[in-house]
Amino acid sequence: MATIQKRGGSYLIRVSCGYDVKGKQIIRSKTWKPERKMTPNQLEKELNRQAVIFEEECNSGYQSGAVKFEAFAEQWFDEYAKPNLRNTTYERMLMLRKRVYAALGHLRMDKITPRDIQIFVNSMLEDGANERNGKALAPKTVRHNLELVSDVFAYAVRMGVVRENPCSKVVLPKNEQTEKEIYTAEDIRRFLSLLNGEPLKYQAFFNLMVYSGFRRGEMLGLEWKDVDFESNIISVRRTSNYTAARGTYTDTTKTKKSQRTLKFPQAVMDILRRHRDEQRAHAERLGDKWVETDRLFTKWNGEPMYNGQPYSWLKKFCEENGLPFHGIHSFRHTFASLLVNQGVDIVTVSGALGHSTVSTTGNIYCHMLEQAQAKISGAVSEALNL
Numbered sequence: 001m002a003t004i005q006k007r008g009g010s011y012l013i014r015v016s017c018g019y020d021v022k023g024k025q026i027i028r029s030k031t032w033k034p035e036r037k038m039t040p041n042q043l044e045k046e047l048n049r050q051a052v053i054f055e056e057e058c059n060s061g062y063q064s065g066a067v068k069f070e071a072f073a074e075q076w077f078d079e080y081a082k083p084n085l086r087n088t089t090y091e092r093m094l095m096l097r098k099r100v101y102a103a104l105g106h107l108r109m110d111k112i113t114p115r116d117i118q119i120f121v122n123s124m125l126e127d128g129a130n131e132r133n134g135k136a137l138a139p140k141t142v143r144h145n146l147e148l149v150s151d152v153f154a155y156a157v158r159m160g161v162v163r164e165n166p167c168s169k170v171v172l173p174k175n176e177q178t179e180k181e182i183y184t185a186e187d188i189r190r191f192l193s194l195l196n197g198e199p200l201k202y203q204a205f206f207n208l209m210v211y212s213g214f215r216r217g218e219m220l221g222l223e224w225k226d227v228d229f230e231s232n233i234i235s236v237r238r239t240s241n242y243t244a245a246r247g248t249y250t251d252t253t254k255t256k257k258s259q260r261t262l263k264f265p266q267a268v269m270d271i272l273r274r275h276r277d278e279q280r281a282h283a284e285r286l287g288d289k290w291v292e293t294d295r296l297f298t299k300w301n302g303e304p305m306y307n308g309q310p311y312s313w314l315k316k317f318c319e320e321n322g323l324p325f326h327g328i329h330s331f332r333h334t335f336a337s338l339l340v341n342q343g344v345d346i347v348t349v350s351g352a353l354g355h356s357t358v359s360t361t362g363n364i365y366c367h368m369l370e371q372a373q374a375k376i377s378g379a380v381s382e383a384l385n386l
């Protein structure tokens with residue numbers, strides 16, 4: 001039941017909306033000021049009407065708007081994020097809480113405006129926002145912070161806590177496209193040549209990377225049952241990931257389309273077969289100390305390889321051999337570049353990379369595609385002697 005209190009020339013309408021997560025009663029209020037020409041009878045009727053409208057509004061689902069952002073965000077983590085998000089995404093969101101809560105956590109959900117969030121976004125683009133190097137945060141990091149705020153508000157809208165998501169009106173910084181760091185064909189030829197003298201598991205790992213463009217997690221999630229030596233095909237069915245909270249764990253692929261099958265050259269499959277034979281012999285020597293996981297790439301005792309191991313090994317290998325080091329993911333970009341430059345259509349490239357949509361491939365590799373299209377145009381002109 002709404003209560004009405006006269007305050008000078010206006011009226012304070014108050015409605016009890018239950019209790020927040022800490023057991024504190026939530027009171028929503030609204031100030032209504034009548035028009036000057038209203039008669040006492042008109043004023044009383046309109047005041048009662050405003051009280052009824054406000055009470056119905058409160059009882060129609062907006063009864064928790066007075067809850068603070070931090071309190072509701074914690075509910076979102078428990079009720080939605082934890083059971084629905086991938087573990088890597090969930091862990092990333094958890095790490096963003098400190099910055100987001102410092103800026104918005106103390107504000108009521110129903111009082112946060114697009115301007116409040118815009119000020120927060122702009123603050124992350126100022127020098128000093130990154131405490132590690134004293135610079136502004138990277139645009140990608142800014143977007144991740146805004147995604148957390150937006151996801152919380154989207155859930156609040158669905159739960160009837162607020163009417164709309166204020167993040168929809170926020171302007172993000174332009175995402176400047178940077179050139180993807182890739183290895184040249186000559187780099188790859190030299191890399192594979194030098195790789196011949198290295199341990200078989202790394203020969204197998206990086207030959208597969210070159211010829212597949214698999215993500216690191218997909219590579220580390222491969223099991224021997226995914227390998228068909230008769231047909232020379234390998235299927236991606238799972239990933240191996242790492243978070244500080246869970247350690248190394250097995251998860252589903254990034255999307256359903258990430259589950260795919262690729263065919264490999266016989267030379268690559270021969271390396272893989274030798275790696276399997278060596279692994280089996282090593283397992284026999286260890287006996288009970290060997291942990292059977294069926295993984296292609298393991299620690300010394302058969303447990304899944306630590307996610308950072310291929311990166312560390314590659315960095316050292318490149319330094320020792322005078323090779324450029326662009327990280328693990330650059331093999332994926334190189335794979336895509338080689339396909340595009342060989343005239344493979346974008347739909348096939350997208351399928352090989354395991355992207356959820358063709359547009360994703362186009363957005364990521366638009367510059368490569370433009371260069372390839374320019375070459376096609378030039379080739380036609382040359383063929384016609386124009």
